[in-house]
Amino acid sequence: MNTEKTIAIVGAGVSGALTAYHLLRKQAQARAIVIDPRSELGLGLAYSTPSLEHLLNVPAGKISAIPDQPDHFLLWLQKNYDAKATASYFAPRAVFGRYIQSLLQAVSGIEHLRTSVQSCRIVSDQVVLNLADGTELIADTVVFAIGNFDPAPLPGVAEETIANGVYCHSAWANATYAGLPADAPVALIGSGLTTVDVLLRLRETGHRGQITAISRHGIFPYRHAPYDPLSQSVIDGEAPVKARDLLHRVHQAIKQGGDWRAVVDCLRTRTNELWLALPVVEQKRFRRHLQRRWDVVRHRMAPSIADRIEAELEVGTLALHRGSLHAVLPSPDGARVQFRTADGDVKELAATRVINCTGPNMNYRRVGSSLLDSLFAQGLAVAGPLGSGLWTDSNGALRNQDELFSDILFHVGPGRQGTLLESIAVPELRCQAAAMATLLVDRSQTPAHAEQDEAAGQISDSDETKRMRSIRISAIDAMASL
Known part of the structure; x- marks a missing residue:
């Protein structure tokens, strides 16, 4: 009798790739199938950037992909990229992507389906995944590692500016940078790390025109700098409740x-x-x-990038305005970008291209994902307590509409910001992936006597109760248990 389990991992960015890596590293008694349309595993959106100007915002000594080997990335970096790299070095994100791929190459057994998941349903304690290629995959456990989505729609953007390519909703699409005159004025909506990435890529592609960033807070990320660590945490003991x-x-x-x-x-x-x-x-x-x-x-900038931002601000090739976007209207030269200041005044500037840099949309009911729509429609997933992301428990198990936490549907990655504050940086993602693999490996190692009982059809009521897929828990208890 074949008792091998199937674990499907939906998404092959860092979260999904590391989950698969740890499953194989821990010799899980299960098939590990990664489903992602990309040809390469482990890069995702962040680390597939074509620009070496895009640096990690965590130094090499703190971004190992393996929680129990803090120097793992630094040693790899010194061996494979820069022998002189130190713990304080900020490596290109593309290089870190190759590091993740090297981990996958060190294990064998990962199956890759180059397609996407359109929907899923539960049938007889298993998950049936409907794939974009028209086939189905039956899995015993599914780990969703679906990464980030495009930003939420901005108010007041005229349809004409979208149709003619003046307004670009994605900061990562190649079309966003195509055909832009070198001296054309560009408006960036937002002032976070995405804005910084876009500015760097614009300059790398030869753009030398005026760039203006508009954001509600009018603040760029701060810079990394050396410091003496504190001898103890600022908050010891019981956590504050305000x-x-x-x-x-x-x-x-x-x-x-x-x-x-x-x-x-x-x-x-x-x-x-x-x-x-x-x-x-x-x-x-x-x-x-x-x-x-x-x-x-x-979420700070690497020092060399902070230097560049400050230099552009000083000479005036980069400007930062505090205000909320009011409208993006068509004009003969591109767009008229209107924003409202804190005083209520509406100001306007001209731009040949307007790029949305506001960051990923965390309202998962409105990101246009057929997979998420399927989960929500069936009540297999719900938004987090504040209405964003996904509601998960401490193991990443999805909570459903009946306040039950599944033991066959899980999530790793940004979606766990539905219940967590931090769930986007590698130091958090690596721990989630390793913990998920440990959980699933432990579950896949069914005791021999249980297998024999199951084969003979002799599972008792108490055994059945113990392996129920989910437990009822109140909202307050759920939060306390995380």
Whole structure:
């Protein structure tokens, strides 16, 4: 009797690739099938960039893909790319992608289906995946590692500017940069790391015109710089239950002489724990008032990139305006970009191209994914407590509309921001992938006597109860258990 299980991993970016890698590394007694239309595994959107100007925003000494080997990437980097690389070196993202691929090449047994999943359904304790090539795949467990989606639609964008290519919704599409005159003015909506990436790529492709960034907060990410680590965490012991208390602790530590980078980074190991200790109302307050402030200090720029941004701001080839987008209207030369300032005034500037750099859309009900639409329609998944991402438990199990957590549908990656604060950076993703593999390997190693009982059709009611796919848990208990 063939008792081998099938684990399907939907998505082959870093989250999916590392999950597959750890499954094989741990010798899972199961088929590991990765489903992704891309020809290459492990790159995803972030690490398939063609630009060597796009650097990691974490130094080499802190971005190993293997949690229990912190120097793994640095040693690989020194051997395969730059022998002089140090722990503080910021490597190109494309190089990190090759590092992930080297891990996959070190294990055998990963099956790759070059297609996408259109929908899924549960049938007799298994998952039936409907693929874009017209076939079906039956899996015992599915790990969704679907990565990020394009930004949410912006208000006031005229259809004509979309149709003629003046307004570009994706910062990553090659068409966004095609046919742009070198001296043409460009407007970027947003001022986060995506904006920085777009500016670098524009300059790399020969663009020398004026670039203007417009964002509600009017702040670029801060820069990385050396600092002396703190001897202990800013927040020890019991986690605060108010966002203002968290902020107060951080301010106090800085006032007492701690470098702000050291203060922020010392929270890294407890960030999600601290987040989950906040009641939902306090999480909403954080999202509304503190999220952007956290982002600019937490997700920092490599020093060399920060130097370039500051230099462009100084000479005026880059301008930053604080305001919210009001409209993108057609004009003979491209578009009239209108934005509303904090005073309520509407200002306008001209641009040949307007690029949406606002970051990925986390409203998974509106990202246009047929797979997610299928999960939501069947009640197999629900949005997180604040309405974004996916609601998962501490193992990444999907919660359904009946408040049950599945034991056959899981998620790793950005979608877990439905319940977590941090779930996009490699230090978090590598831990999620490794933990997911451990969970699934443990589950795949069925005791011999259980296999014999199952073959004889003698599973008792108590055994059946123990292997039920999900458990009922209240919203409050769910948050507490994460």
